Amino acid sequence: MRDSAATRIIATPFLLVNFVLLFMVLAELVKLVSQLRYYSRGVR
Amino acid sequence: MSRARIHNNIRRLRFNASEMTQQEAAAEESTMKLTGYSSMSNLGKRTVWLLIGTLMIYGTYFASVLRNAGQSQFAGEALWRLMWAVVAIIGIEILYHLAAAPAGVQPEPRDERDILIESKAYRNGYFTYGAGAFLVISAVIAAGLAHIAVTPFLMVNLVLLFMVLAEVVKFVTQLLYYSRGLR
Numbered sequence: 001m002r003d004s005a006a007t008r009i010i011a012t013p014f015l016l017v018n019f020v021l022l023f024m025v026l027a028e029l030v031k032l033v034s035q036l037r038y039y040s041r042g043v044r
Numbered sequence: 045m046s047r048a049r050i051h052n053n054i055r056r057l058r059f060n061a062s063e064m065t066q067q068e069a070a071a072e073e074s075t076m077k078l079t080g081y082s083s084m085s086n087l088g089k090r091t092v093w094l095l096i097g098t099l100m101i102y103g104t105y106f107a108s109v110l111r112n113a114g115q116s117q118f119a120g121e122a123l124w125r126l127m128w129a130v131v132a133i134i135g136i137e138i139l140y141h142l143a144a145a146p147a148g149v150q151p152e153p154r155d156e157r158d159i160l161i162e163s164k165a166y167r168n169g170y171f172t173y174g175a176g177a178f179l180v181i182s183a184v185i186a187a188g189l190a191h192i193a194v195t196p197f198l199m200v201n202l203v204l205l206f207m208v209l210a211e212v213v214k215f216v217t218q219l220l221y222y223s224r225g226l227r
Contacts, residue, residue: 012196013184013187013188013194013196013199016184016196016199016200016203017180017181017184017185017199020177020180020181020203021177021181023177024174024177024178027170027174031170
């Protein structure tokens, strides 16, 4: 009973939306850092 | 003017000058299609097979899963279907590599053109996935404001759908650049 209640709390759409948003921001950061790295050391 | 349009104009001129019969024109067109695949680099051929595999496997997956979109959690059959789809994609990649050597497809190093095409394909895939994630987030917020329940099962599958769409866009971009060249 406690387990099922916990599952319902963990998988809320609010949390999932924020996770998707977090990874979108992370992807953008990785893109920017990659650009900076390639600009500084050249394309190899 | 694009290369295809120039080619078509030349064909039309030759056809008008009665140098080429209709049968010859049809034969040349089918040869062009065949040589299109055979003249591809190994990466291009790999892209074709992965695109077909992705469309078949995830097409089947989404057709079956979105019919039961009302369920709330990943459990039982839905979970197995997802695991099967992921394993099948990895299996196709392994099968391609196993079948490539006996079929005479030798591994060749990637040149600058391959890398550039891959970069452009990833860029388009990234745009697709970003747009999809933004759409999912907007839809969930709108559904929340309208007091419509969005199940985690539906959300996860929508995110997965846009991941697969991004992959398909990546493959199609690669094929497009391999067929028409970098411009």
